[in-house]
Amino acid sequence: MKHAQIFKTDDGSIGLYNKELDEIYHSREGAQKESIEKFIIPSDFEKRTKNTSCVRLLDVCYGIGYNSKNALCYYKNSDIIIDALEWDFELVEYSKTADFYLSEINEFLRGEKKLGNLKINFYIDDARKSILKLNKPYDVIFLDAFAPNKLPTLWSVEFFAQLKRLLLPDGILVTYCSAQPVRKAMSLNGFCLGKMLDEKNHSYVTIATLDEKLIKFPLDEFELGLMNTKAGIPYRDENLNSSAEEMFKKRESEVKNSNLKGASAYLRKMR
Numbered sequence: 505m506k507h508a509q510i511f512k513t514d515d516g517s518i519g520l521y522n523k524e525l526d527e528i529y530h531s532r533e534g535a536q537k538e539s540i541e542k543f544i545i546p547s548d549f550e551k552r553t554k555n556t557s558c559v560r561l562l563d564v565c566y567g568i569g570y571n572s573k574n575a576l577c578y579y580k581n582s583d584i585i586i587d588a589l590e591w592d593f594e595l596v597e598y599s600k601t602a603d604f605y606l607s608e609i610n611e612f613l614r615g616e617k618k619l620g621n622l623k624i625n626f627y628i629d630d631a632r633k634s635i636l637k638l639n640k641p642y643d644v645i646f647l648d649a650f651a652p653n654k655l656p657t658l659w660s661v662e663f664f665a666q667l668k669r670l671l672l673p674d675g676i677l678v679t680y681c682s683a684q685p686v687r688k689a690m691s692l693n694g695f696c697l698g699k700m701l702d703e704k705n706h707s708y709v710t711i712a713t714l715d716e717k718l719i720k721f722p723l724d725e726f727e728l729g730l731m732n733t734k735a736g737i738p739y740r741d742e743n744l745n746s747s748a749e750e751m752f753k754k755r756e757s758e759v760k761n762s763n764l765k766g767a768s769a770y771l772r773k774m775r
C-alpha cells in the first residue's frame with residue numbers, strides 16, 4: 505500500500521501504520537478489539553439494531569473498515585445502511601479481502617453475497633467535501649480520524665457543525681478521542697458530552713448527542729473545567745478546506761493571545 509504499512513496487533517488482527525504522519529491507524533493492543541470497545545459498545549449499536557427496523561450509520565474514516573464491518577455483523581437484527589467516508593481508495597479495496605472473523609461480510613463488500621438488507625456506499629474523497637453532499641440524518645456516527653495533534657482537519661468546530669447537521673435527535677456520535685480541543689469543538693456546537701469508563705474508572709472515548717438522556721456517564725466538573733482552559737481552544741476551519749499547517753498555526757496564535765487559564769494552572773488548583 506502506498507501510504508500504509510501492515511503490522512499484527514496483539515489480538516491477532518491486522519493494523520496499519522502511516523509513515524508520513526508517524527501515526528498508527530489502529531491500536532497496537534488490537535484493531536478488532538479497539539473497534540468493539542471504542543465504537544460498537546459505546547454506541548450501543550447492537551441494541552439499536554434490535555429496537556428499530558433500520559439503522560443508518562455514518563462511518564467517517566472507514567480505513568480498512570473494522571468499524572463498518574463490525575456494525576454490519578448485526579444484519580440479522582435490522583436493515584443497516586452505511587455511508588463510509590475515506591479518501592484512500594486503496595484501503596477500501598484492501599478491506600474487502602483483509603482478514604475478518606465473519607468471512608461473509610467480506611463477500612458482501614465484494615458484491616458476491618447479499619446479506620439481509622445491508623447497504624454500504626463509499627465516498628472516496630476528503631471527508632470535508634463528501635460530507636457536504638450528505639443530507640439524510642444518521643442514527644449513529646463514528647469518527648475515527650487520525651489524532652488531532654497529527655492531523656486536525658476532521659476535528660474542527662466547523663466539521664462538528666456538519667456532523668451535528670447530520671445527527672438525528674436521538675442519534676449518537678462516538679469517537680475514541682478525548683482531547684480537549686475536540687471536546688470543546690463538540691460543546692461549542694451544542695452537543696451533550698459523555699464518556700466511557702474503564703475498570704480503573706479512567707475515561708476513554710467521547711460520546712456526543714443532542715439528547716442528554718442518552719448519556720450514561722456525563723463529563724464531570726473537572727473534565728468540563730479542563731475543556732475550558734487554553735488546552736481546550738479548538739481547531740478552526742471556516743471553509744472546510746484549510747491545510748493542517750494553517751489549522752495548527754491559527755490555533756497556536758489563539759492560544760498565545762488567550763486570557764484563559766492554562767491547563768497546568770488549572771490542574772495545580774484542582775489537586
Ligand SMILES: C[S@@+](CC[C@H](N)C(=O)[O-])C[C@H]1O[C@@H](n2cnc3c(N)ncnc32)[C@H](O)[C@@H]1O
Nearest residue numbers: 529565566567568569570571590591630631648
Ligand atoms: C485512524 S484511521 C481509521 C481506521 C479505520 N476506522 C479502520 O477501521 O480501519 C484514519 C483514516 O482516516 C483517513 N482520513 C484521514 N483524513 C481524511 C480525510 N480528510 N478525508 C477522508 N479520509 C481521511 C485515513 O486515510 C485513514 O484511513
